[in-house]
Amino acid sequence: MxxxxxxxxxxxxxxxxxxxxxxxxxxxxxxxxxxxxxxxxxxxxxxxxxxxxxxxxxxxxxxxxxxxxxxxxxxxxxxxxxxxxxxxxxxxxxxxxxxxxxxxxxxxxxxxxxxxxxxxxxxxxxxxxxxxxxxxxxxxxxxxxxxxxxxxxxxxxxxxxxxxRPRFEADQKEREELAARFFDALRDGDVESLRELLAADVQMVGDAGGKAPALARSVIGAENVARLLAAVFPTVTRIAHMEPHLVNGQPGAILRDRDGNVAGTMVLDVLGGRIQMIRSVVNPDKLSHLGPLADPWALTREIKQARQEDSGSKGE
Known part of the structure; x- marks a missing residue:
């Protein structure tokens, strides 16, 4: 047959x-x-x-x-x-x-x-x-x-x-609400709010693979992570867009440039009401299946220039 x-x-x-x-x-x-x-x-x-x-x-x-x-x-x-x-x-x-x-x-x-x-x-x-x-x-x-x-x-x-084995909280809604507060604090550059949402030993790790600028390969501790994020992301979110999205089943976001092209992803591991780990992927080789890609180097130059202009205007 x-x-x-x-x-x-x-x-x-x-x-x-x-x-x-x-x-x-x-x-x-x-x-x-x-x-x-x-x-x-x-x-x-x-x-x-x-x-x-x-x-x-x-x-x-x-x-x-x-x-x-x-x-x-x-x-x-x-x-x-x-x-x-x-x-x-x-x-x-x-x-x-x-x-x-x-x-x-x-x-x-x-x-x-x-x-x-x-x-x-x-x-x-x-x-x-x-x-x-x-x-x-x-x-x-x-x-x-x-x-x-x-x-x-x-x-x-x-x-x-x-x-x-990682143990995640079962309540998806609670995790998504915590993630929403996190991204709001990112956009506002609110160090105190970020610190409250992060576990004391939180880690932030980025995968760029040598193909894109990385915010940081690895940063540990709530104070260090909160200050770095608050210093950079208010400018990032003015130039690019953080689109909340589940990534690998966890709360996260897709970073897109002005034209909607994908520049990276961020995913949060949540346990005990705090963010334990922040992982970002900006290697374009790992993002092509998500849609048209941004130029990570050009986007980084634009962000750096905007931060310099912000610093200059504050100093006047």
Whole structure:
């Protein structure tokens, strides 16, 4: 029994959101995940196999392809300039009400960075088992290991993740309200309000990859972070626009220039009613999937010039 091309295409399109979500969590890259899903489609169309479960078959294909890509990507990440963060994801295309908590937790920047500590096989097994609820027979087929070996990989991966797994507050509305207050304080340059919203040991880290100016690679402490943000962002928000948006399931914003082009993203980790971490991504290579890109160097020059003019006018 064969399957028509149109039937295969229809089945694939139905499963595409799941395949992308698996690939993104393994790879931490939107563009690489999209390429891997496309490669999975080509392999599926070239295959003579008539699977008993199309979901299991395609999930196995995309997982194997993702593991291969991750192994080669790790070499590039070791040579990366400055802090490395996953490519920002604005919305997860795969929705499953029964696993909504696992899906939301696993796509956060903090969780994806923890996954980076695992081996490619551990990462794939953890994603399939803990996030998507696959059975061990399916996982074994996907990664080319025995069920016993996969169970061991799952235990090891879970142990690593549980040691430092991020814990976010469940109330999305509270986090979004705190983020709104944060961005208001940014715009106003209100040091006191910023300080009140930040955890004492808050960290602000930027991923520019040597491809764009970074506000700061790493700043630690509420006082330091509040003063730096208050000094810079009132000018930034006059020249550019901070568009509030969920980023990797967490409160955040997209920074756009005057023409609406994407200049960067910012995401906030919130716990205990305070912002624990501020992560920004301004490397244009990681932003192209979000739309037309701003010129980060030109935007930075404009901001610096405006700050100099502000300083000059205050001194008169």
């Amino acid at each position: 064969s399957i028509s091309t149109s039937a295969r295409a229809e089945e694939f399109q139905e499963l595409r959101p799941l395949l992308f979500s698996i690939a993104y969590r393994i790879l931490g890259s939107v563009t690489e995940a999209e390429d891997t899903v496309q490669d999975t489609w080509l392999r599926y169309m070239a295959s003579a196999t008539v699977p008993t479960s199309t979901k299991a078959f395609l999930s196995a294909l995309v997982t194997r392809a993702s593991i291969d890509v991750l192994r080669s990507a790790r070499v590039r990440r070791e040579e990366y300039i400055g802090p490395w963060f996953p490519e920002p994801l604005l919305s997860d295309p795969y929705q499953d009400p029964e696993r909504s908590a696992e899906l939301a937790d696993s796509v956060s920047m903090a969780a994806l960075l923890l996954l980076e500590r695992l081996s490619p096989l551990e990462r794939a097994v953890f994603v399939l088992r803990e996030v998507f609820g696959f059975g061990f027979p399916e996982i074994a087929n996907s990664v080319g290991r025995s069920e016993a070996a996969c169970r061991q990989l799952a235990v090891r991966a879970r142990r690593h993740m549980d040691l430092a």
